[in-house]
Amino acid sequence: MPHDIDAARPPRWLASAGGAAMFVAPLLALVLIWAIAVPLFGINPRVFPSVAAVGGAAMESIRDGTLIEHIGASLLRVGLGTLIGVVTAVPLGIAMGVSPAVSTFLTPLFRFFSVLAGIAWIPIATLWFGYGFGAIIFVIFNAVFFVVTYNTLLGVSTIPMPLRNAAASLGAGRWALLTEVLLPGALPNIVTGIRTGLGFAWRGLIAAEMIATNVGLGYMLFVARDFYRTEVIILGMIVIGAIWLLIDRLLLVPLERSTIERWGMVRRA
Amino acid sequence: MKTLELRNLKKTYFDPYAGSHVTAVHDVSLEVQQGDFVSVVGPSGCGKTTILNMVAGFIPHSGGEILLNGKAINGPGPERGVVFQSFALFPWKTVLDNVGFGPKMRGVPKAERDRIAHEYLALAGLSHAASRYPNELSGGMQQRVGVVRALANHPEVLLMDEPFASVDAQTRMTLQEELTRIWQERRPTVIFITHDVAEAVFLANRVVVLSKGRVLDQIEVALPRPRVWDDLIEDETFKRLSAQVLHMVRSA
Amino acid sequence: MNILLRSWSAYTRATARWPGLAALVPFIPVIALWVAVTESGMFPRAFLPGPVEVVKAFFSLTYRGILPDYLQDSLVRLFTGAALGMAIGIPLGILIGTSKWAHRVSWPILLFFQAIGDIAWLPILLIWFGFGLTTMTFVIVYTVLFPVVLNTVLGVESVPRDLARAARSLGASPARVLWEVTLPGALPNIITGLRNGLGYGWRALIAVEMIVGTSGIGFMMFDARRSGSVVEILLGMIILGLLWYIVDAWILAPIERATGQRWGLVTS
Ligand SMILES: Nc1ncnc2c1ncn2[C@@H]1O[C@H](COP(=O)(O)OP(=O)(O)OP(=O)(O)O)[C@@H](O)[C@H]1O
Ligand SMILES: [Mg+2]
Numbered sequence: 001m002p003h004d005i006d007a008a009r010p011p012r013w014l015a016s017a018g019g020a021a022m023f024v025a026p027l028l029a030l031v032l033i034w035a036i037a038v039p040l041f042g043i044n045p046r047v048f049p050s051v052a053a054v055g056g057a058a059m060e061s062i063r064d065g066t067l068i069e070h071i072g073a074s075l076l077r078v079g080l081g082t083l084i085g086v087v088t089a090v091p092l093g094i095a096m097g098v099s100p101a102v103s104t105f106l107t108p109l110f111r112f113f114s115v116l117a118g119i120a121w122i123p124i125a126t127l128w129f130g131y132g133f134g135a136i137i138f139v140i141f142n143a144v145f146f147v148v149t150y151n152t153l154l155g156v157s158t159i160p161m162p163l164r165n166a167a168a169s170l171g172a173g174r175w176a177l178l179t180e181v182l183l184p185g186a187l188p189n190i191v192t193g194i195r196t197g198l199g200f201a202w203r204g205l206i207a208a209e210m211i212a213t214n215v216g217l218g219y220m221l222f223v224a225r226d227f228y229r230t231e232v233i234i235l236g237m238i239v240i241g242a243i244w245l246l247i248d249r250l251l252l253v254p255l256e257r258s259t260i261e262r263w264g265m266v267r268r269a
Numbered sequence: 270m271k272t273l274e275l276r277n278l279k280k281t282y283f284d285p286y287a288g289s290h291v292t293a294v295h296d297v298s299l300e301v302q303q304g305d306f307v308s309v310v311g312p313s314g315c316g317k318t319t320i321l322n323m324v325a326g327f328i329p330h331s332g333g334e335i336l337l338n339g340k341a342i343n344g345p346g347p348e349r350g351v352v353f354q355s356f357a358l359f360p361w362k363t364v365l366d367n368v369g370f371g372p373k374m375r376g377v378p379k380a381e382r383d384r385i386a387h388e389y390l391a392l393a394g395l396s397h398a399a400s401r402y403p404n405e406l407s408g409g410m411q412q413r414v415g416v417v418r419a420l421a422n423h424p425e426v427l428l429m430d431e432p433f434a435s436v437d438a439q440t441r442m443t444l445q446e447e448l449t450r451i452w453q454e455r456r457p458t459v460i461f462i463t464h465d466v467a468e469a470v471f472l473a474n475r476v477v478v479l480s481k482g483r484v485l486d487q488i489e490v491a492l493p494r495p496r497v498w499d500d501l502i503e504d505e506t507f508k509r510l511s512a513q514v515l516h517m518v519r520s521a
Numbered sequence: 522m523n524i525l526l527r528s529w530s531a532y533t534r535a536t537a538r539w540p541g542l543a544a545l546v547p548f549i550p551v552i553a554l555w556v557a558v559t560e561s562g563m564f565p566r567a568f569l570p571g572p573v574e575v576v577k578a579f580f581s582l583t584y585r586g587i588l589p590d591y592l593q594d595s596l597v598r599l600f601t602g603a604a605l606g607m608a609i610g611i612p613l614g615i616l617i618g619t620s621k622w623a624h625r626v627s628w629p630i631l632l633f634f635q636a637i638g639d640i641a642w643l644p645i646l647l648i649w650f651g652f653g654l655t656t657m658t659f660v661i662v663y664t665v666l667f668p669v670v671l672n673t674v675l676g677v678e679s680v681p682r683d684l685a686r687a688a689r690s691l692g693a694s695p696a697r698v699l700w701e702v703t704l705p706g707a708l709p710n711i712i713t714g715l716r717n718g719l720g721y722g723w724r725a726l727i728a729v730e731m732i733v734g735t736s737g738i739g740f741m742m743f744d745a746r747r748s749g750s751v752v753e754i755l756l757g758m759i760i761l762g763l764l765w766y767i768v769d770a771w772i773l774a775p776i777e778r779a780t781g782q783r784w785g786l787v788t789s
Contacts, residue, residue, distance in 0.1 A: 023629045030630060047649065101529060108544040108770075109551065115769060116762040119724045122731065123746035123754045128568065162357035165327045170422055171347030171374035180370070184361040200724065206640045207728040218641070225644035233645045241637035248636065283526065285533040 049231035054238070057231040066220075071239065073216040077133070078205055081140025082198060089145045090190060093152025094182055103157040110150040118143035118200035119207050131212040139208050140201040147197035148190065155189025156182055188256075195252045202244055272303040272338055272458050273324070273426055279332030280319050280482075293319045295482035296333070303425075304456040308469035310514060311479030312521055317462045320479075321430050324460065325351050337426070347371060350424030350457075354431040356411045358403040364390065364414050365399040371422030389417040392451060409440035416448065426458045434464065442498050445471055449496050466515045470507060471496060476514050480521035488514060544770070570752045575759065578752045587741070592760065595737040598654075599726050602661025603719055610666045610718075611711060614673020615703065624674060635667035639725040643732060652733045657726070664725040665718035672714025676707030709777065716773045723765060 061067035209218025224232035372382035536543040559571035730739025745753035
């Protein structure tokens, strides 16, 4: 019986393929304008490269493996830093959120640190860990950690008391309360926290790579500047944009949609 | 045989803003037999919710005793099912999983608890909604789920705090009739809290009137069952009892 | 137990009367911990100075006029950028939000340019505009712009169609509908966008000041990094944190809450 509602809709793959086409079309149009405008106005390649030049730079850096190397380095850093951040932040946030008194007391503290999270830590991180992998991981970790902890704390403390009571009166023990009520109840905020934190982390990463390392997308951009290689810079910008768009739209937004909106807990952009 | 017994129950809240104590329940004694249906009415703020929360074990009591089958209660437990005014359905679980929650906590395997949940959903006429999420249901449907979720856990006592207050008048009447029907079928012990005097009389075998944290009076309701609104709305005994309770509540 | 209860009661009462207290008291244990760690000699002083040194640095830098100057530079940059970003972003968002087609065409482009992120623009901006105010302003405007546009669009679209119809049937011209209905209806979302945008914006500012700057708090921190002066780095971080905390918690969040909650519009 639940199927009859869906019968009228086009099949899912077709709908999503159509959606993807609708999404890509304006971007392709933009590339077309770019391809026409550069030769039309005779723009100096040192100011803005042609489509062909960027394509050439892409081919070249794919062939010699540098692009993959930079992307790999950046993704590894973000992945590792985020993983450590989330794995430590969620349990901590939940533990602190369980008691209303503790969470009201600690909220301003974590708010302060989540406000500071990310880029502002670059100087001290490079001082503590030296220029390189450790400092960058630390910057990403703390961007994610404080934002996710703060949001988890907020999430747990906003779970309505009747829900906790309902679980208890249905026989839930401590562990069941945690896994069945607190964790799913705080999930909307946790996901939001991860989305925001990752946003800060990704920017922090690019900044840190410009300053503190010799591999990664940020580094690739910054070095290209020294040689006025605008085609490499634009290539790097496109790659950075595309990666974030993929992470955000294919991973984080669907995660929010599939759970939270169906549950009717919150609706957001 | 008596199941639930409240002896000189007392509750004082600590108010952190005022830094002082407030007594919400002064001295309440009450006995509820196994399989009985008791309604509790009283003006706003007289301590109804407080009493229910203490019996449910959500908050500690400050004095007296709460005995279930002669044993003092200790925190919330599955032998005392609760139906909340705010429904308190888990938004992240489907209707089926909400109803199967109690059995899950008892360690009932998935297939078996789904069977139990389906059985209880059928009891409430909600089989078609099993795979939906709570926010996709109407208020009346949500509250039906709330009731069968508590029932599916086979509680000895069912505690209900104004469960039908936030649904429309038509639905409320249907829910009330359904509740009496289900109660006759399963015979759980029920304590039902409400503002609505007609509701209290319609449902219960006995109506307890509270005032300022004390029991003012108890009135037996000897109306025949099954009870349906179409019959009772014109019934002289029903009218007389309702008027009597209403009078007491208003003068409380 | 009783003492705990009583002190909690006192704390609740005090914070009810002076809400600022609730934001300050929790930092006492952190500062105590900080003192304890530095005093224990676990880390060398050059690695982690104590609060006293940071306060001293604050006074000496303030006395020499460096800190006020830098702070002013950073704030002016941030607020010019934010003002420009809003001036462009809100009209653009309304334009896009009122037309289904404009939305369809521009949405992917907006998302993509937002995804590129402010800091990735820095190298090409340096080529275009060199090290200077234009580059910095561009980055901040860019950062503030996208959250404002995206949220304005969502806000405009979330205004119930019947409200606009009601206004029309009461005799409002389309322009009046925009002013009387669309804009106030979208306001909570616009403020959310501004709040997000400023959150990213000031981070971008710090990064830009570190990389290209010649003044500002970000520059001060990075300059201190070069000379190995941890005190000034910590001072910079604390100032940034405090500043943003005040702006966000005491200005932006209350405005957001006031508009969103008073009208019963669900945002966030
Ligand atoms: N957590 C609390 N702290 C302090 N006082 C409380 C608390 N909960 C309830 N009270 C007080 O105890 C009294 C009884 O409250 P209770 O909620 O039990 O009333 P009620 O009879 O359920 O009212 P209503 O019919 O409006 O639901 C009230 O005066 C209320 O202000
Ligand atoms: Mg109540």
